[in-house]
Amino acid sequence: MDGDLSPQDKKDLDKFIKFFALKTVQVIVQARLGEKICTRSSSSPTGSDWFNLAIKDIPEVTHEAKKALAGQLPGIGRSMCVEISLKTSEGDSMELETWCLEMNEKCDKDIKVSYTVYNRLSVLLKSLLAITRVTPAYKLSRNQGHDYVILYRIYFGEVQLSGLGEGFQTVRVGVVGTPVGTVTLSCAYRTNLAFMSNRQFERSAPIMGIIVDHFVDPPCSSQRPANMGQPCNYRPPDEEDGGPFAGVQDSQEVCTTSFSTSPPSQLYTSRISYQSPALTGAAELCHPGVNPNQMLHAGKEGGVVLVPAQPPHGADAHLTVDHAPNTPGSSGDDDGLSQSGDGRSDGRRDEGRRSVSPSDPVESLAAFTRKVGAFVNKPSTQVTAASLDLPFAAFAPRGLDSEENDPMVHPPDSPASSSPLQASLHSQGSEGSQQQDDFVMVDFRPAFSKDDLLPMDLGTFYREFQNPPQLASLSLHISSQSMADDLDSLPEKLAVYEKNIDEFDAFVDMLQ
Amino acid sequence: MNCRSEVLEVTVEARQVEEAMLALLHTILLHRSTGKFHYKKEGTYSIGTVGTQDIDCDFIDFTFVRVSSEELDRVIRKAVSEFKDALSNSGSDGMGQISLEFFQKKKSRWPFSDECIPWEVWSIKVNVVNLANEQERQICREKVGEKLGEKVINVVEVINRHEYLPKMPTQSEVDNVFDTSLKDVQPYLYKIAYQITDSLGTSVSTTMRRLIKDTLAL
Secondary structure (H helix, E strand, O other): HHHHHHHHHHHHHHHHHHHHHHHHHHHHHHHOOOOOOOOOOOOOOOEEEEEHHHOOOOHHHHHHHHHHHOOOOEOOOEEEEEEEEEEEEOEEEEEEEEEEEEEEOOOOOOOHHHHHHHHHHHHHHHHHHHHHHHOHHHHHHHOOOOOOEEEEEEEEEEOHHHHHOOEEEEEEEEEEEOOOOEEEEEEEEEEOOOHHHHOOOOOOOOOOOOOOOOOOOOOOOOOOOOOOOOOOOOOOOOOOOOOOOOOOOOOHHHHHHHOOOOOOOOOOOOOOOOHHHHHHHHHHHOOOOOOOOHHOOOOOOOOOOOOOOOOOOOHHHHHHHHHHHHOOOOOOOOOOOOOOOOOHHHHHHHHHHHOOOOOEEEEEEEOOOOOOOOOOOOOOOOOHHHHHHOOOOOOOOOOOOOOOHOOOOOOOOOOOOOOHHHHOOOOHHHHHHHOOOOOOOOOOOOOOOOOOOOOOOHHHHHHHHHOOOHHHHHOOOHHHHHHHHHHHHHHHHHHHHHOOHHHHHHHHHHHH | OOOOOEEEEEEEEEEHHHHHHHHHHHHHHHEEEEEEEEOOOOOOOOEOOOOOOEEEOOOOEEEEEOOHHHHHHHHHHHHHHHHHHHHHHHOOEEEEEEEEEEEEEOOOOOOOOHHHHHHHHEEEEEEEEEOOHHHHHHHHHHHHHHHHHHHHHHHHHHOOOOOOOOOOHHHHHHHHHHHHOOOEEEEOOOEEEEEEEEEOOOOEEEOOEEOOOOOOOO
């Protein structure tokens, strides 16, 4: 089979296939870095661009590819595969696609190696560039960062597609016939992304509390089991560093593959940002194990954080006082319910700062609305909505409260203390009983306030009207009595009507 | 020699027409462009380098790759923009077709003008729809993105059959095969034409505009 091929052609062909394999890996990995790729066209040939395409060489990737190839070339039965997988911050991983560069026996003897094969390999690389932006993993890789990262793994030998789940699709990028076989490039990608449907892969910052693995190593740490992939991330090098991955220096007539980018000074730089300890502390505070229905998320949506009612520790008080100048409600204004309308990543930090403490922190056991400060210890007691004496407390999300705690059924007592915060939230009337005696009590009933004077509330009213008294005319003994009377009086009535029959007839004639 | 003809059909919203056309035309041109040829003395030539660029679409969930050539991009955008205007002027049920034709010039003896012999024609049929609300538009974004992905796979499939391509020309013939007017890349000679049909499918106004890329327009 090789007899027809001149030694020079054979040598060229081997070189082409080797560098085609390396460039294929570069294109695939770069397409999964998560950012847009842009290279410049150059009209003057520098002789350093394989296949006349400006494809950067990331040294680590070249190193990995060469390690996998181990001096061999893709051949019949020996395929080069690039596996792209996804790994979440919780450690779950899933294979997304496998790109295969294979060779089969079908030879094209008549084809010119140095010209036609080279150009066709160039077209195939362009096709690869286009197709790598089309498979589903591209969108996922563009959104990587907080919740997950994309990893790659290069291996040589038998193609393994079992990790792609059921129903995986295959797309063929292209084929190029050569005198020693046909080069085929294809991609098998997963279609069953069910594993991911429970996770949130949004671009926005995660809601506080979901990432609780601050103290776990990020998935891209340098200690990694050998069969896991490398992260698809790359920081352009800032400095000229010798590094372990010097540029590829193969010398040949047609092209060199190396670009003059210097290798990165640090391996596997991770671009995942994790929450700082303070924020995670606050995150845990949001979910300290209380009934989740009582807690409102303070992340993206802003809003109120109902926190357990516990006398603030000395540390807390200290912290809240410290933060007071920064908070909008520190002067006791009615900003307790202010929304965290900040940007998402800042919201976490601000939310910690925005704690508003009542002026008498020790006294306000009963009711308050307080934002949580960072570094606040995890309180242990619970607060139920019923103990919050707010106008809308009855409508606050609550868990499976029993009826005893239901403020709709049992209106809570008026608060014992009057913190400035409460004063702002209540009308003065509802606290009338607690006012000083000098003032005349005004029976002021604003809408929706709880009214202690009226004994009946909505629930009682409803129950009463579910059992109304019987209508008098419908009661049985009375009805039967009247029926008998009616029957008795009938003959008399009939006699009267017969007497007046002429009048009735005249009336009817008038109507017609 | 027969001309290869491929037809692609897409259904898009009015505001997506431009990006969908750019995506497909640029994908085809990516495969049909080489670096600039530099001929050397002994009849050999070297080829310049083609850079590529990822372009995100604003109205479609899609990213496509095009050659890094501002000049080429300008020309294509101009053609697509004219097509889009013609489509929107034709009425709300816009249907149209834009075609990208690769041709070779064959010199004829005087007084006959050069022949333009097409060897590959790509026709992209566009069907414009109007959507009622934002939710439908969001769905349309994703669906059109997927459809364009399928079209790109179709294009790649056709191109990788490696059927007829003009022979690499000598220096004197290069302008008969390639468009050498651009600074940084060298696509095969091409022209873009479009036509608008009304909702009945008949070509009421066949507006044929030819953007001729060769400098000789005899």
